[in-house]
Structure formats: C-alpha cells, structure tokens
Amino acid sequence: MSIQEQVTQVHSLYDTILILDFGSQYSHLIARRIREFGVYCEMLPCTQKIKGLQFEPRGVILSGSPYSVYDKDAPRVDPEIFNLGIPILGICYGLQEIAWNHGGSVAPCNNREYGHALMKVDKHQGHPFVDRLFDGIEDSIQVWMSHGDQLDKAPEGFKVIGHTLTAPFSAIAHEEKHLFGIQFHPEVTHTPLGKEILKNFVINICECKTNWTMKSFIDNEIARIQQIIGPNGQVVGAVSGGVDSTVAARLMKEAIGDRFHAILVDNGLMRLNECETVKKNLGDHLGINLKVVDASEIFLDRLKGVTDPEKKRKIIGNTFIEVFESEALKIDQETKETGHCRIEYLLQGTLYPDVIESVSFKGPSATIKTHHNVGGLLEDMKLKLIEPLRELFKDEVRELGKTLKLDDELIWRHPFPGPGIAIRILGEVTPSQVAIVRAADHIYIDEIKKAGLYRKISQAYAALLPVKAVGVMGDKRTYEQVITLRAVETVDFMTADWYSFPYDVLKKISNRIINEVKGVNRVVYDISRNNGWIIIIKYVHFSFN
Secondary structure, three states: OHHHHHHHHHHHHHOOOEEEEOOOOOOHHHHHHHHHHHOOEEEEOOOOOOOHHHOOOOEEOOOOOOOOOOOOOOOOOOOOHOOOOOOOOEHHHHHHHHHHHHHHEEEEEEEEEEEEEEEOOOOOOOOHHHHHOOOOOOEEEEEEEEEEEEEEEEOOOOEEEEEEEOOOEEEEEEOOEEEEEOOOOOOOOOOOOOHHHHHHHHEEEEEEOOOHHHHHHHHHHHHHHHHHHHOOOOOEEEEEEEEHHHHHHHHHHHHHHEEEEEEEEEEOOOOOOOHHHHHHHHHHHHHOOOOEEEOOHHHHHOOOOOOHHHHHHHHHHHHHHHHHHHHHHHHHHHHHHOOOOOEEEEEEEOOOHHHHHHHHHOOOOOOOOOOOOOOOOOOOOEEEEEEOOOOOOOOHHHHHHHOOOOOOOHHHOOOOOOOOHHHEEOOOOHHHHHHHHHHHHHHHHHHHOOOOOOOOOOEEEHHHHEEEEEEEEEOOEEEEEEEEEEEEEEEOOOOOOEEEOOHHHHHHHOOOHHHHHHOOOEEEOOOOEEEEOOOOOOOOOOOOO
C-alpha cells in the first residue's frame, strides 16, 4: 500500500477540513486549532488542483500569504474550488483571493496594518447563515491584523459582517455560495476569540463530526497496520528512545507483536547512560523486540579530524545507514531461515510538521529543510514505508503515548538529534570532547528536573564552543573551554523561543558544570530566537533481494 493509499484511509474515517497554504507563516497554526476541536484537517499547497484531490473535504480554508494579489507571480487557487458547493473561509490573503475571483476590488492600504484592531461585528436579521461565523461573539472584538492590501469593494452578493475604522470590509460572507472571508488572523493567540470563530466555521458551518481523538486513532491505526502488513508480514525500524520512535514502536508492537524488529544503533554520541535506559524502557518494560548495536568505535573513528558540521552530518548519516542496513539484513536473513516472511516494511516516525514543511507553498513556511521522513529516501529502496504518526502533531503524539499508557518520562523526553552530541561539539569530535558535553548535558538536565522545569521546556541541551576562556579557579588561572546552554519553548515544534530561566537555577547549573566537568571554566546561556528546527537528513538505502 502506497503512502497516498495509507493517507486516503484516514479520510474515510474522519471528516476533513482542507487548508490551502499560500505561504503564510501562520498556516500550521490553523491546522493546530482545528485539531484541537477534535476535527481532522490536512494542509496542501494552494496550487493543488481540485481534480487531483484524493478526498472530499467538508470545508476549505484559504490561508494568508506574504504576497499581494497584484503581484505578477501571486499564488492562485484553482477556481474549481468554488464549484465544490462546500463552505470556504478565506483568511487575510485568502479573503482577497475570494474577492478577486468574484469581482471584488483589492487595493493597497495607505499604511501596512500590523497589530491589534477593534472590529465591529455586523449582524443581518433574516440571514442567520451569514451570522454563524460570529455566533456567540460580542458586537465588538479584538482581532490581529497583518496585511498590506485590503478590500475596497465587496464582490456582488456578499454581505459585510465585520468592519474596523480602517478596514470597512474586514469580514464578508455570501449566503448562497457559503463563502466567508476575514481580513484578520483568527489562528493566532493575539485574536482572543479566534478559536471560537474557527470553531464556528468548522463545526457550525461545515458541520464536521468531532471524532478525531487519540483513542479512535489507536483503534483505527492498529486495524490499518494489520491490514497493510498482513498476518505474517515483518517490519523493521530504527528507534532512539525519543517520544516519536517510542510511540511508533509501541503502536507497531500492539498491532503485530514481535514481527516488528526495532534496532537501536549506539553511535557513541548519545547522552549519559542513554543506551542502557532505552534498552530498559523499550525492551524490558514495553516488551518491544529490540536489538542494540554498539557501533561507537566506527562512528568516532570516522569523525577523527573532521570539524565541518555538514561533513560530520554526512559521515554520521552514511555510517548510520551502513550499520542499520547491515543489521536489518541480518534480521531479514534470520526470519527467512526460520521459515517466516522476509522483511517488507520500514517504519518511519514521520510527523505532520514534516509533511507540512515539505508540501508548503513559498514563503516563510516553505521547505526550509529536507526531511528524511518525507523526501530523503532513495528512489530504489526495496522496502515499503509505513508511517503511523504521519497525520499527527508533536503534542498529539504525546497524547497518543498517554493513551497507550507510556510512562511520563518517555512521553515528555526532550527531542535528541540523530547525530547526537557530535553536532553539539563545534570542532573535532573526540572521545574527550564527547565526555565533556555528555557530563555537562547530564548536569543541565538533572538540575532542570530538580527545579520542576523539565515539562515547561520543550528542548534543552549543552554544547561545546570552539573557544577557550581565561578564568580563575581557586588560586589558579585557567585557560579552558566554554559550554553554552540552550533551552526553548514550543507547542508545535515548528517555531520556538528561548526559555526564561530563574537566575538561581542558571547559577546552580553553571556552578555544578564548572566544578564537576573537567576542562570547562565558563558557562553561557543562548537567548537567540529560533524560527525553525534543524533535522538531520538520513538517506536509507535498502536492497533486499
């Protein structure tokens, strides 16, 4: 079964809202809000042709965009979408796209409008359908604007359902065509009642069933996996102990038992006691059929003398493939010799943010990086992919883990990159440098947990800078290395901001690292903002015969 066939099965089980992305930095937030209502949604680029759509959506949302509808290369929606006969909501640029396609007029603002605005809600007695979007909303509401163009003439047949002092057509609706357009952004928290507005559209107007729950997902996904794999099929997959691979592995265990073969590759670049912990959690506690492969000497040997970060990534990625493929082939041969079916499927921990980044249109949410889960596998790979988490956001994966009764320690474990500590060493990767980062990171995480902050922070780690600092320790001057600490907060793992630590916690962490980690005499904290996540590309090449 192809990935498209796997995804299509989801649409047969859940009502779906289609989000067409015009490159807005907020598009993924629309999807998150809709999922929170218990409704499934899917995001596709705005260039999606309606004839090529593999499912029948209950409604459509057109996102915002950094473009102007007057730009020569402005993105355009397929006009056939307006012939589907289903409700459509246009947000910001999406509103202007609706107006553009129906004879309205869009003009540049005198001044770009960015920030809060007070919008007056215009009610229409005798026309209850157009009032549904703002059902339960007060006469005036605070909204968040971010636009350089706006409507200066509503299309024929549209009613104005909201206006501000500077935007007379802040919200419009067409009763017969079931079209709605709003100039502001309901998906951001700066519009306090934005969730209620989106909920009105999705549930009251599109009449979607709210059956997207992790309990229903588990039941349906296990049945789907069993149908795909069959009664004798075998699956192989890499695990790291992180929440994504752990939840995916547990789901496979529930579905096919020991016919799922998990492989943990110890690259010598993992955190303190990590392999032992993963083996205990996944193998002993969860009963997952797990094989641990110690390849640390191979990885560290190949990294000798290498300082360029990209070269490190390639070496680690290629070596991982080599080791993983070798072990997978051994397992494949063993299953053949014991009379069982050979391995046909490869488990991937693809999440929905990976998919969004890979299908997004141009702009801030365009493809920032290549994801190994959605576009980095070689075309001649013989194994077929199975991706049970492909439709889920990170917080949904955690909710799924809770429903599967995983321990909180596993569910809330911070993400850890595949190349591990190697990309947290700026310079040559040596056993001594790995030991320094490993020790500093262990102290850092230990103190975060003691302070009760681990769940409040989405990811935290220590890194070793390629500089040395002069310091005084006791009666001696020292010239030693510098550790930088990083901690961020995020909900969707698509955007992040640095975490504001209490000073006493940072002070304790710094003191412990300097006193306990030999070779370090200075600790700094990184407060730069992140707008994306670095995912390491892994090309997996299988040639089972």
